[in-house]
Amino acid sequence: MRSMLILAAAALAVATSGCTSTKVLKPDVPHRFDAGHAKFLLMPLDVELLELAAGGITSPRADWTAAARGHLQKSIVERLAKKNGTVVEADESLLSPDSQHLQLFKLHEAIGTSIFQFQAGGPNGQLQVLPTLEKGFDWSLGSSVKDLAQETGTHYAMFVFVRDSYATAGRKAAVVGAVLVAAVTGVYIPVGTGVRNAFASLVDLETGQVVWFNRLYSETGDLREEEPAAKAAEALLEDFPL
Amino acid sequence: MTRPLLLVLAAAALACQSAPLADIAPGESPALESDEAGFWMSMEKADHELATSGNRIRDPELDAYLKGVICRVANEYCSATRVYVMRQPDFNASMAPNGTMVVWSGLLIRVQNEAQLAAVLGHEIGHYQRRHTLSIFRRARATTNGLMAITLLTGGIVPAAADAAMLIGLGTLMHHSREQESEADTIGIERIAAAGYDPREVSEIWAGIAREAKADKQSSMAGFFASHPAPETRLREMEAQGKRLLTPENDRGTHTAEFDNAVVSLRPMLLSDEIAMRKHARTNVVIDRLLEAETISLEAAAFYRGELFRLRAEKGDDLLAIAQYRLAISGPEAPAAAHRNLGLVLRRIGDGALAREAFQRYVELAPEANDRAMVDAYIQELSK
Numbered sequence: 139m140r141s142m143l144i145l146a147a148a149a150l151a152v153a154t155s156g157c158t159s160t161k162v163l164k165p166d167v168p169h170r171f172d173a174g175h176a177k178f179l180l181m182p183l184d185v186e187l188l189e190l191a192a193g194g195i196t197s198p199r200a201d202w203t204a205a206a207r208g209h210l211q212k213s214i215v216e217r218l219a220k221k222n223g224t225v226v227e228a229d230e231s232l233l234s235p236d237s238q239h240l241q242l243f244k245l246h247e248a249i250g251t252s253i254f255q256f257q258a259g260g261p262n263g264q265l266q267v268l269p270t271l272e273k274g275f276d277w278s279l280g281s282s283v284k285d286l287a288q289e290t291g292t293h294y295a296m297f298v299f300v301r302d303s304y305a306t307a308g309r310k311a312a313v314v315g316a317v318l319v320a321a322v323t324g325v326y327i328p329v330g331t332g333v334r335n336a337f338a339s340l341v342d343l344e345t346g347q348v349v350w351f352n353r354l355y356s357e358t359g360d361l362r363e364e365e366p367a368a369k370a371a372e373a374l375l376e377d378f379p380l
Numbered sequence: 381m382t383r384p385l386l387l388v389l390a391a392a393a394l395a396c397q398s399a400p401l402a403d404i405a406p407g408e409s410p411a412l413e414s415d416e417a418g419f420w421m422s423m424e425k426a427d428h429e430l431a432t433s434g435n436r437i438r439d440p441e442l443d444a445y446l447k448g449v450i451c452r453v454a455n456e457y458c459s460a461t462r463v464y465v466m467r468q469p470d471f472n473a474s475m476a477p478n479g480t481m482v483v484w485s486g487l488l489i490r491v492q493n494e495a496q497l498a499a500v501l502g503h504e505i506g507h508y509q510r511r512h513t514l515s516i517f518r519r520a521r522a523t524t525n526g527l528m529a530i531t532l533l534t535g536g537i538v539p540a541a542a543d544a545a546m547l548i549g550l551g552t553l554m555h556h557s558r559e560q561e562s563e564a565d566t567i568g569i570e571r572i573a574a575a576g577y578d579p580r581e582v583s584e585i586w587a588g589i590a591r592e593a594k595a596d597k598q599s600s601m602a603g604f605f606a607s608h609p610a611p612e613t614r615l616r617e618m619e620a621q622g623k624r625l626l627t628p629e630n631d632r633g634t635h636t637a638e639f640d641n642a643v644v645s646l647r648p649m650l651l652s653d654e655i656a657m658r659k660h661a662r663t664n665v666v667i668d669r670l671l672e673a674e675t676i677s678l679e680a681a682a683f684y685r686g687e688l689f690r691l692r693a694e695k696g697d698d699l700l701a702i703a704q705y706r707l708a709i710s711g712p713e714a715p716a717a718a719h720r721n722l723g724l725v726l727r728r729i730g731d732g733a734l735a736r737e738a739f740q741r742y743v744e745l746a747p748e749a750n751d752r753a754m755v756d757a758y759i760q761e762l763s764k
Binding site: 189200240312316325 | 420431521
């Protein structure tokens, strides 16, 4: 019985700890920033937090998402400001159906997720990089981004995407159960807990080039709380060029 | 533990019912911390994507017409719903938990009048009213949670037990889904009957779908895991309920003219999308039904059948296509394309003189056509 308890404790430790990794991508010829004069347009954050049930089904949570979005927005603005820049927070109306910039946002959605999926390793960083994308980093939204620069008086647009899931008590129990079963029978039934997949992408509003991209994968930290969310924002902006 | 005992355990674990949900109240939105609010959040995003999708048919008049019909049958839920018509050549419509309704364009050539259309829209309102998405999600979550417990309890050493539990679980879910469909069918037909539409029209929809399914050998609408009842079952159900709900007020309330007026200008595009699916037998049924309902003329039907034969191009199809096009152009309102496509088939079988004649007729009728240069090139080629 005692060994069972130790096993259970070990399993719980495994279930509640985890790693964080980032992967920064930039063009071969690094973009030259005009330090001190850069104005950043922070696009509306694309954040969704999900609940992971014991059996593996996830469902979106509106309250968690709203909390995480608020924390992340605040932290990212603070950190960008610290990096010697001025931050303009884009209004949600930028994405209204009749906004001319909506298509630009959709285009970045396609480009950002393509980079994430095919060049940055995808969810959990475990996917293969496409052979054609092994070298170089050359992505652009095209020069029509100039309109956005003119309208908002900014030089760069920052796009942020975050998907995070959190295990219910039942799921955590299942993780412990799976470890116990493995100890007794030797058969391991893989049961994962919540993970975070995110990326931040910086677009030069003069040329449309993606000048900096960071993928974040993490199994720790709770975005629903201010402190860990600030840490996540820090990790997301790791190696930020300014 | 023996296998039968495990099966009984599995069945017991999965059969546990979650509490039935109350109807959504008009204007109600869920508490922020609920799973329901999570769905609404996702659907707001999806709603935005639908509204701005390149695949959406942007036709304010059609949207207003559909919204009018929805409101006639949805009454108290009218203001909670939005509708988007997507260019998708199949029979379907769907409803999200937040009142976002999607109508596939293929539906609009498969219902014959406003009463039938209203029944489909009323069915979707039924899903909204009864919170069906939430209900099936909760059940799926409970089922997969149960499956996890079974998998862990059997220690992964009796895979058959876990597999059996999985089958039972999926079967239960599909059964629940079929129950929801039947419930929505009933709500739909009751709502249209109350709104003054002839309830006997509803079974006609399913008669049509059953005919299509029968014609299309590749279609598999039945089966253990089918999420919807078989069309024949729905046909019988709706026939019985139609008779029960008939009143002097809704008798013969088909509102065919209003429906026709709303979709007539779209119909050529919708039929051309359907034909592009290359499902010859099924599309023939669609054309037959439009003809039977006198929605389209014999000549118009002939044009579409000519298209079907021309595109299939199996042995003998060219001659059948030519016969259909000839019938099509004998009518007063034959589209110019009938001449062009007749020319294409004639050219293909090597009848240059007649092909040239058909092409010339086409450029006479449609001098501004955007494929004019191409057709002119054919005429030149055939004049040599």
